[in-house]
Amino acid sequence: MSSLRVPWATSxxxxxxxxxxxxxGDARSPYQRDRDRIIHATAFRRLQYKTQVFVFHEGDHFRxxxxxxxxxxxxARSIARLLGLDEDLAEALALAHDLGHPPFGHAGEDALNAMMKPHGGFDHNAQSLRAVTLLETRYAAFDGLNLTWETLEGLAKHNGPLRRPPPYIAEYDRRHSLDLGSFASAEAQVAAIADDIAYNNHDLDDGLRARFFTLDEVAALPLLGEALTDARATVGEVPPERLAPEMIRRVINRMVNDVAAETRRRIAALRPASVEDVRAAKTSVVAFSETMALANQAVRDFLFTRMYRHWRVNRSMAxxxxxxxxxxxxLHGAPTMLPPWWQARAGEAGSAACALAVSDYIAGMTDRFALEEHRRLTDPDIPG
Incomplete structure (x- = not known):
């Protein structure tokens, strides 16, 4: 924890x-214990073989x-430290934020959402909450990881108040209120914006590695062009594979510093005396400046066109x-093909309970396991 915690930080x-x-139990803070429970969770280990854009077998060096x-x-820890927030809570939320993602990135989420439409759809944020409150079975006394209220709050609404929460978040809130109508803590907001920073920059790195575009092409984007010029001026003419990381680390640094400056500006205007003032604010307190938000959106738009809709990615997603x-x-039509524990949860074929059990089962799969399960269920030459 930071020893310079500000009054509006989570205590x-x-x-x-x-x-x-x-x-x-021990000398750890509640949020340090949350972080450690997340790291030891089965769902966290599975993230090693869950991909975002590239399927696991397409390259060992992709994220x-x-x-x-x-x-x-x-x-998230870097931003939290700059702002005097609780670094452990920000880190715990950052480590847990993708626990609910199914295999195959957004393609997998789109497929599950379509199949679950009659039963409330599928949402990876809600699935993350399901993972840490229900699906993890590491403790004898309770389902889930029994995380603190602040970590659960941050998982549920790190992107802002939930006026129309997904079914599971709404159901959980009725049992254990997470104050869904308010903003989450500044630490949760830090984890959310750290996700944006990491996502765009590592996709740029992976896109360059996959040769979907070149450094000269990304130089046309305002933020990237400035960082690339600065990198070239500092390190000289080096091969692209060395120049790209120099550019990207400069972009990350500028984005982090921008978030810190804009957050301080918003805090100075709001003058919160506690984390409750942050939750009650009319807008988020952790944010990019308007200029940086526009630059970040330009990067998103570029990646959408040149990477996420690249013909090779389209084939893989399909x-x-x-x-x-x-x-x-x-599996929804024949839950008797599920492993015993999942069969017991599924119940009658075709039912809503069966759909939810099958959705949980598939969402927990890695890319590798999903492909193996597909072969086991469709190839008569492979034993079940």
């Missing part, structure tokens, strides 16, 4: 606690959900969607 000494009371989460955590659609259809 571990004033945590609202856990749904199931537990003794303090996975695990490496992305670690990068988000590093950026195949991935078909894999999950077929898995869902087969």
């Amino acid at each position: 571990p000494e004033q945590s609202r606690g856990r749904l199931h009371p537990e003794p303090a 996975t959900r695990l490496t992305h989460s670690i990068e988000v955590a590093q950026i 195949k991935s969607r078909r894999v999950l659609q077929l898995l869902f259809s087969l």
